Structures are given as structure tokens and as C-alpha cells.
Amino acid sequence: MNMIQAINSALDVVMDRDATVTVMGEDVGYFGGVFRATAGLQAKYGKTRVFDTPISEIGIVGVAVGMGAYGLRPVPEIQFADYIYPALDQLVSEAARLRYRSAGEFTAPITVRSPFGGGIFGGQTHSQSPEGIFTHVSGIKTVTPSTPYDAKGLLIAAIEDNDPVLFFEPKRIYNGPFNGHWDRPAENWSRHPAGEVPTGYYRIELGKANVVRAGEAVTILAYGTMVHVALQTVADMGVDAEVIDLRTLVPLDIETIEASVRKTGRCMVVHEATRTGGFGAELAALVQERCFYHLEAPVERVTGFDTPYPHSLEWAYFPGPVRIGQALKKILKD
Template sequence: MIEEEAVSLPDAATRPMTMIEAINDALHLMMARDPDVVIMGEDVGYFGGVFRATAGLQGKFGKNRVFDTPINECGIIGAAVGMAAYGLRPVPEIQFADYIYPGYDQLVSEAARLRYRSGGEFTAPITVRSPFGGGIFGGQTHSQSPEALFTHVAGLKTVIPSTPHDAKGLLIAAIEDNDPVIFFEPKRIYNGPFDGYYDRPARSWKGHAGGQVPEGYYSIPLGKARTVREGSALTVLSYGTMIHVAEAVCAEKGVDADIIDLRTLVPIDAEAVEKSVEKTGKCLVIHEATRTSGFGAELVALVQERCFYHLEAPVERVTGFDTPYPHSLEWAYFPGPVRIGEAIDRLMKD
């Protein structure tokens, strides 16, 4: 990597960006800083990506560094592994997380094991970007949340931002990392956060549908959670879109909640989780993915193992249902105000 001093965040100029704009800004910055960064995927070149995350990159950096691929996820990831072993830093885009499964074997059997298998001779500095989750009425094949499949694999890191600021800083850190990173982008908040009820901008966000993001280079260390809101009555553990939903529900119910945005599922900031639950004595886990074997189960186990004697009530989970993704019932499938509110009531009653 090209060495350069990071911009000091307190002194850096900021401007409003949506998450899409922040991701695009991070990609522009990293391609300018490091000639080994290359971008590949379906429609990422001339078209700029189906969500416009790679817009303008091919025109600026050329077709050798930003190029379209066939519709072949196994080939995309497999080629990225070879590029990484050669010394490049590929950033492949999988157009929707639902399509990542043909490339799963390359990620699990090749990318995740390359460093250990070669005794450290080779690394796999690959950042696989992919939109995930629901919220755009994409139906069963454009709305899945498969993060738990990747958190189970030793050697992979899994990152999910919830704000434009974090999306830029975490993506920069992921590209700089020498191990493979799965970077899931919650497309429901690509162009602004929502209030947790319907597909509309949150009332608390004024003007531009995004957040203030520093100009220039900065990175957010992988494995560090963010305290969204401090409280003493209840700990809420979540990530991605559900952070905004949790905030909205807790604010409406007037609950003094400690809301923790995990940001990185693997490596997880276990210390932040432990500190919060020890303070509040109660814990609510929220995620959009299906319940059984979802990442929430790992969070419940972590809290049980580390915080058992501080718990004043059983840990609650609010998740998606164990069903195929229901196109016509998308908003009933999401953890929303009713189900989250009921879980909060049960915890606060005990």
C-alpha cells in the first residue's frame, strides 16, 4: 500500500453524502492512492453499477482497472483470488448478495484459507462488496441477508455499515486489510435512513438524505463497535438498517436504551457488548435475517457466556421469519415497531 498520513477527522472538511455517494467516494480515493486496487463485476464499468456505486470510476481510471465481467459469480471471485495472490487488491462487486452463492466455494475454500495454507507466503486482500437485505421490493432473489453464512468461516471478515460516514471509513479499512473481507451494504438505506415504519426518510434527518462525511482519507478499524446512543435501561445489539429501526422505536417508546452498532460482525467487538450489557442488565438483539442460525444466536451466546451474572432478564431476539423471503409481505417480514416494541415491553417488565 502507498503510505500516507490519515486526515485528522476533527480537522477534516465534511460534506453531506448518501451511503452510495460515500462508497463511491471511498473507491475513488483508494484507486487514486493505490494502483493495485482494481474493481470488477457485472455492470460496474461503463454503466457504473446497478445502484451507481461505481459511477465515474472507469472513465477516471480506465478499463484495465475497472472492468465488467460475465454473469459468473464463481468466476468473479475465483479471478479475484488469483489477482490477490499475484499482489493486486481486487474489489469485486456481486450485484446482489442473493447471487453470491456460486462464488461461495471460492471464498471458503480458496480466499479464506490462502494465508494459512501457504504458510503466510500468500494473502488474499479481497474486498467483496454486495448490496444485501430488503427494502426495495426486490422479491425473493434480490433481498436476502446471508451474513451468518460468512461469519461462520474462519479467515473471512464480515462488515456491515449503517451510516455513510461508517461506510466510507470501513470500506477503506477493508480494502487496506490483507485478508478477505465481505462488505455487505444495506440497500434499504443506500439513499438515506428510514424511520422504521415505512419506506420514507427518517424525520430526524434534515435536507440531504445522508450524513456528514469527512473529505479525504480516513479509516475505521475493523472490529470496533459504535455506541449510537447511550442509555442505562436496556442494551440493543444490531447492525445495518436495523440500527435506524431500533433508534426510531426506542425514541418513540421513550426507552433509555444503549444502542450498539456492531459494524463488524467478524471480528466482533466483544468488549463493547460486554461493557454495555453489564451496565444495563438487559439485552435485545435485532437483525433482518431469518431467526434460526442467524447471527443473533451468536450474539445471544456471547452475552450468556460473558454477562450471565449481570442479566436481569432473558435475552430477547427480534428477527426475520424462518420463511422464504415474502415479496408481498416484505414490511411484515422486517423487524418493525410492533415486534420490537413487544420485545422491549417484555424486557422492561421483568
């Protein structure tokens, strides 16, 4: 399966197992979603469990919070992560706080799915990476997969979780990890290879990172599309790097990170979002706090730039092999 198919399979599996799971959002019903992630679900489960909503993100999430409080497990889709801001108040002031303000009487077991990041020529309003905003909010879990296998297992775990989860899907690799040049648009991107994904039920525990490449020279922390960019870069350069796919930003698997950095003595963070206030800053601070006496060089960050998303310069904005390579040379030289 590619990632879209894996997400569709996850939704199908949990809806078949649990009648309280509902899917909602703009165009998710008859049309099957703009990326086809919900294709066929309405025909199989009916219009009361898979239904279209008005173009109102605050309404979509607000209704989902109420449904969750009354015993359902809604999975609302925000069509693009750029559109999530109108729903910010419902997510931050209602969903994130409901368990605490009700002393556990009510919960908000909602999983908000949303495509994020660039790479599909979507321009300024279809390409943002807002994950750092939500990692700041106590009470919300933030997840982003990098492979079809992880996407399905993590999504099932997120839907079954009793707390609100933001599930950000890197649309640049929706149709499979790109197997080629990461510094320019892919040709025939819909034909990229996918990954082996079981058709049945399985779950991947939230809060567990994955060491996708073992190494001794430097630790690279990444998530989503940037995992593949980092892997390709170190392979091309022949660097003995340990690459960790965070998978879950909150809760964060700090134990795996700490063990790796204590071993390698060097750490680099790679993410597509803008630099200032990005999740990489939190990672750098945590590594410095926990591994200071093991570090042989400052923690490096390779990120997007502090600028509105530059549609015409999209591929210069992304952290790619050139910028990651330059940072690797610098950190290994120190």
C-alpha cells in the same frame, strides 16, 4: 453524501492512493453499477482497473482470489447478495484459507462488496441477508455499515486489509437513513437525508463497534438498517436504551458489548436475517457466556422469520417498531 456516494468516494480515494486496487463485477464499468456505486471510476482510472465481468459469480471471485495472491487488491462487486452462493466455494475453500494453507506466503486481500437486505421491492432473489453464513467461516471478515460516514471509513479499511472481507451494504438505506416510519415503505426514498462525509482519506478500524445511543435500561445490538429502526423505536417509546451499532460482525467488538450489558443487565439483538442460525444466536450465546450473572432477563432476539423471503409481505417480515416495541416491553418487565 448518501451511502452510495460515500462508497463511490471510498473507491475513488483508495484507487487514487494505490495502483493495485482494481474494481470488477457485472455492469460496474461503463454503466457504473446497478446502484451507481462505481459511477465515473472507469472513465477516471481506465478499463484495466475498472472492468465488467461475465455473469459468473464463481468466476468473479475466483479471478479476484488469484489477483490478490499475485499482489493486487481487487474489489469485486456481487450485484446482489442473493447471487453470492455460486461463489461460496471460492470464498470458503480458497480465499478464507489461502493465508493458512500457504503459511503466510500468499494472502487474499480482496473486498467483496454486495448490497444485502430488503426494502426496495426486490422480491425473493434480490432481498436476502446471508451474512450469518460468512460469520461462520474462519478467515473471512464480515462488515456492514449503517451510515455513509461509516461506509466510507470501513470500506477503505477493508480494502487495505490483507485478509478477505465481505462488505455487505444495506441497500434499504443506500440513499440515506429513512427519517420517518420504519414499518411501511418510504415515500420519495431517494430524497432521504444523507450524512456528513469527508471527501478525503480516513479509515475506521475493523472490529470496533459504535455506541450510537447511551442508556441504562437495556442494551440493543444491531447493524445495518436495523440500527436506525432500533433508534427510532426507543425514541418513540421513551426507553432509556443503549444502542450499539456492531459495524463489524467478524471481528466482533465483544468488549464493548460486554461492558454495556454488565451495565444495563438486559440485552436485545435485532437483525433482518432469518432467526434460526442468524448472527443474533451467536450474540445471544456470547452475552450469556460472559454476562450471565449480570443478566436480569433472558436475551431477546427480534429478527426476520424462518421462511423464504415473502415479497408480498416484505414489511411484515422486517423487524419494525411494533415487534421491537413488544420485545422491549417484555424484557423490561422481566
